[in-house]
Amino acid sequence: MSEARSFYGYWGDGTMSEHLLAFRNVSYGPADTMLVTNLDFTVGAGEFVAVVGPNGAGKSTLHRLATGELAPTSGLVELEGRDVSSIPAGELARIRAAFSQPVPTGIPFPARSIVAMGRFPHRRDPANSPELDEHAIRGAMDRTGLTDLADREYHTLSGGEMTRVFLAQALAQDTPVILLDEPTIALDVGYGERVMSDIASIAGDWRAVVAVLHDLNAATRYAHRVVLMDKGTVVADGAPEDVFDPALLTEVYQHPMSVLEHPTTGEILVLAAPGHAV
Amino acid sequence: MTQPANPIVDSQRLRRRWGLSVIGLAALAVAGASLSLGAVEISFGEVVDLFGERIGFDREASELANSVVWGIRLPRLLMAVVVGAALAVCGVALQGMLRNKLADPHLLGIGPGAAIGGAIGSSLGGIQGAIAGGVAAGVMAAFIVRSLKRRATVDQNRLILSGVALGVALSAWAGFVVLGSDRSVVPPIEFWILGSLGGTTWRALATSLVFVLIGVIVIWGLRRTLDLLLLGETAAWNLGVDVEMVSTVLLIVVGAIVGATVGAVGVVVFVGLLVPFAMRPVTGPSHQHLLAGSALGGALFLSGSDLAARLVMSPIELPVGLVTSVVGGPVFLWLLGRRHDV
Numbered sequence: 001m002s003e004a005r006s007f008y009g010y011w012g013d014g015t016m017s018e019h020l021l022a023f024r025n026v027s028y029g030p031a032d033t034m035l036v037t038n039l040d041f042t043v044g045a046g047e048f049v050a051v052v053g054p055n056g057a058g059k060s061t062l063h064r065l066a067t068g069e070l071a072p073t074s075g076l077v078e079l080e081g082r083d084v085s086s087i088p089a090g091e092l093a094r095i096r097a098a099f100s101q102p103v104p105t106g107i108p109f110p111a112r113s114i115v116a117m118g119r120f121p122h123r124r125d126p127a128n129s130p131e132l133d134e135h136a137i138r139g140a141m142d143r144t145g146l147t148d149l150a151d152r153e154y155h156t157l158s159g160g161e162m163t164r165v166f167l168a169q170a171l172a173q174d175t176p177v178i179l180l181d182e183p184t185i186a187l188d189v190g191y192g193e194r195v196m197s198d199i200a201s202i203a204g205d206w207r208a209v210v211a212v213l214h215d216l217n218a219a220t221r222y223a224h225r226v227v228l229m230d231k232g233t234v235v236a237d238g239a240p241e242d243v244f245d246p247a248l249l250t251e252v253y254q255h256p257m258s259v260l261e262h263p264t265t266g267e268i269l270v271l272a273a274p275g276h277a278v
Numbered sequence: 279m280t281q282p283a284n285p286i287v288d289s290q291r292l293r294r295r296w297g298l299s300v301i302g303l304a305a306l307a308v309a310g311a312s313l314s315l316g317a318v319e320i321s322f323g324e325v326v327d328l329f330g331e332r333i334g335f336d337r338e339a340s341e342l343a344n345s346v347v348w349g350i351r352l353p354r355l356l357m358a359v360v361v362g363a364a365l366a367v368c369g370v371a372l373q374g375m376l377r378n379k380l381a382d383p384h385l386l387g388i389g390p391g392a393a394i395g396g397a398i399g400s401s402l403g404g405i406q407g408a409i410a411g412g413v414a415a416g417v418m419a420a421f422i423v424r425s426l427k428r429r430a431t432v433d434q435n436r437l438i439l440s441g442v443a444l445g446v447a448l449s450a451w452a453g454f455v456v457l458g459s460d461r462s463v464v465p466p467i468e469f470w471i472l473g474s475l476g477g478t479t480w481r482a483l484a485t486s487l488v489f490v491l492i493g494v495i496v497i498w499g500l501r502r503t504l505d506l507l508l509l510g511e512t513a514a515w516n517l518g519v520d521v522e523m524v525s526t527v528l529l530i531v532v533g534a535i536v537g538a539t540v541g542a543v544g545v546v547v548f549v550g551l552l553v554p555f556a557m558r559p560v561t562g563p564s565h566q567h568l569l570a571g572s573a574l575g576g577a578l579f580l581s582g583s584d585l586a587a588r589l590v591m592s593p594i595e596l597p598v599g600l601v602t603s604v605v606g607g608p609v610f611l612w613l614l615g616r617r618h619d620v
Contacts, residue, residue: 069515093518104510108563117506122516166513173517 026075050219053229093121118172296559366576370549386441391419409541416537472597473544489538548606
């Protein structure tokens with residue numbers, strides 16, 4: 001899908017904003033219990049941002065604000081420089097693809113049909129064609145290892161395979177912004193790593209990828225940038241090696257954490273101490 | 279993916295072709311029988327002569343055949359075809375929109391609501407008034423269902439049960455309206471709650487056909503969107519479906535179609551529920567095939583039921599809703615027992 005860049009000409013017509021995704025002082029929630037407060041950051045083309053933090057930190061709320069599913073209580077979420085709430089649903093789906101857990105169950109279609117639905121937003125695009133649809137669908141299924149499962153009925157797939165079907169759908173959507181909420185949580189190690197490195201390479205195609213991740217080590221290995229959240233606010237934002245400070249992580253996760261250097265690769269490793277927090 | 283032949287897709291296609299061919303042939307047989315059989319027997323040859331004469335061939339049919347077939351049986355047959363197809367299509371649309379295979383316009387109370395408007399309308403303006411009133415009340419009832427849906431998004435069974443309760447209450451109100459109005463112009467309560475195709479005129483057919491055609495075209499245009507709604511509202515929204523707007527459009531359209539059929543022939547139960555349920559194994563889940571197949575199946579089911587309603591206890595004519603219920607109830611139970619994915 002590296003040719004994907006030429007599909008719709010998002011990059012090069014000069015109309016694109018510098019930031020593909022921007023949170024402008026965004027808060028969301030009922031007055032006394034804000035779920036997120038004053039989120040303020042931007043994501044540019046080519047960036048792979050991992051959003052991490054403990055349960056209840058507001059990660060999924062951030063994801064749903066970015067997709068446009070939730071409208072901010074105050075502040076502004078922008079995609080390609082435009083207020084998300086002003087973009088009609090059909091157009092929004094050509095700008096951002098979204099994946100979230102849990103994936104739906106009990107859908108009576110074969111895997112390939114569900115992946116192909118990712119092309120729905122482009123059905124009336126004059127630049128689109130059946131060949132481009134086919135190319136995008138095949139590429140997405142190939143990347144997620146679904147080619148041999150194409151004709152399998154969705155409800156006969158395992159949980160991890162269902163997750164891959166919806167990841168493939170988001171990839172087939174072929175958008176400049178890709179928003180993922182826990183993309184690897186149901187996957188085994190092999191597919192988890194494969195999906196993460198694919199996501200990283202997709203970001204390399206001058207797209208913006210924002211992924212909510214549980215696995216801090218996956219974030220250090222693949223993401224360019226980590227946004228660490230706690231209690232609805234961003235507490236650190238930067239390169240993984242800067243954000244993953246043992247003292248900060250220990251405070252945020254309320255659990256003793258250490259950060260080591262991998263003996264052979266030199267990557268950083270985040271480790272939680274066994275047992276209960278003191 | 280490299281080999282072009284795909285056994286699963288091919289077997290589905292084969293089943294669809296055979297199934298739809300059989301249903302189509304059966305519908306033609308029912309149509310022939312409907313025009314020829316009845317209190318006045320008209321041979322099939324004479325029916326053919328009659329059509330020949332109409333389209334300009336050198337054929338001649340008797341005056342009697344002309345008035346019975348052209349004036350009575352043909353509009354009635356076509357009304358059965360239109361209403362059967364319309365109710366089945368509405369069933370498919372509601373089931374897709376609500377992600378619930380038990381959704382049915384009459385079961386959810388839209389039909390009984392339309393009956394109130396139909397009765398009021400018929401006291402004001404005859405059959406056309408009944409259809410207009412049915413459409414207006416059908417759309418209103420659809421919006422009551424929408425408010426039920428908002429409150430019952432988590433629990434789907436609750437939605438169906440609320441709809442049933444709403445339908446029973448609205449049927450009772452339709453009864454009050456009918457009993458309180460002029461019996462000489464408003465059809466009796468049996469007509470509204472059991473339905474009847476007797477006395478269908480070309481004018482009634484044309485009036486309801488306008489609403490049905492427009493509505494069915496809109497639903498057909500949303501066939502891929504209905505496929506996406508099966509993924510759930512969030513996934514559909516992520517793929518660019520404005521779920522709120524699509525639901526509103528579908529409810530207006532279903533309310534109008536159902537209202538037009540209720541104004542013309544009363545509430546005929548089970549068509550919207552049974553036909554899509556029976557067609558799914560034949561057509562597969564994609565709405566393109568399911569809508570087309572259900573329209574054909576609905577046309578066959580209602581025209582066949584009406585033929586039975588005319589002949590079974592001849593010369594007494596049964597309300598067509600009795601036949602659809604007597605046939606539909608057991609078949610539906612049988613289908614429920616056979617399939618576990620409801």
